[in-house]
Amino acid sequence: MTTTFNEPFSLQRRNLKGKTERLKHWGFANETDKLTDVLLGSPAYLRHLATSSLSRKHLRENPCNIQTAQAQHKELVSAYEHFGVRVHWHEPTPELPMQVYSRDSAVMTPYGMIITAMSQPWRRGENYAAIRTFEKLGIPIYDMVTAGTFEGGDFNVIEDGVVLIGCGGARTNEDGARQVKEWFDKEGWETRLAFIDEYYVHIDLMVVPIADKLTAVCLDCTDPAIVTWLKGKGHDIVNVPFQDTMALGCNFMSLGNSKIIAPTASKTLIEQLKARGFEVAAVDTAEISKTGGGIHCMAQALRREAA
Secondary structure: OOOOOOOOOOOOOOOOOOOOOOOOOOEOOOOOOEEEEEEEOOOOOOOOOOOOHHHHHHHHHOOOOHHHHHHHHHHHHHHHHHOOOEEEEOOOOOOOOOOOOOOOOEEEEOOEEEEOEOOOHHHOHHHHHHHHHHHHHOOOEEEEOOOOOEOHHHEEEEEOOEEEEEEOOOOOOHHHHHHHHHHHHHOOOEEEEEEOOHHHOOHHHOEEEEEOOEEEEOOOOOOHHHHHHHHHOOOEEEEOOHHHHHOOOOOOEEEEOOEEEEEOOOHHHHHHHHHOOOEEEEEOOHHHHOOOOOOOOOOEEEEEEOO
């Protein structure tokens, strides 16, 4: 489904001196308000490639069954539709087998899309295809990463005006992370770099906002200084155990209004959220996640409405 708003398309909307005007239709103030529009990538041409240490391990021991993975993705789409979220799509092409992970090639901000700079050569074409998608949808480009490598899973809006930027070196390197940090410093945001081991791929493997002042964190693998920083902002922490995290159990999608889409394998998180009154749609993504990403990786929030 495609919905077009009258937002002038631009390849560089960012005010180089800061104080860029926020978008009127697309975008969001945070990653936990009500999700109205999401961008997904089709698994039609999905292949299991060695994109990370976790996907390499599965490739050696128990490769992804692509048909099962495609069926699981359909269930994920159904969950979004069940909650009334409008689903938009990248145009699938055989040359882009990992495009199902729509958060990697770009990332939405309140000011427009950032086009990232993918680390792995077989994925760089996704950046160019993403520009075509956003032109079609009428979503302007805030800017494009040019100083190094940077991927969308490392841009984590903790709350309005506060962003946590992951830097593991292998996928997002320090040059790319610092370029994006500089942009948002100029916008007046509080920006914090999180240096993580490349084993964890992106920051959204271990830290993902759930709701206002409520964040899921794998305490076993997250820098205690980051946890202290979050708590200092008044965030309540929901701990996701290490084994669940390694099965991408901390990689879920907040829909706002106390609704969450989470992987069925994340039993501890689901139990804790239900105890807090959340409605959780549990989707089995175990097979598709063998290829290197979870529910949060497979979704690009395009528009959220403030409560």
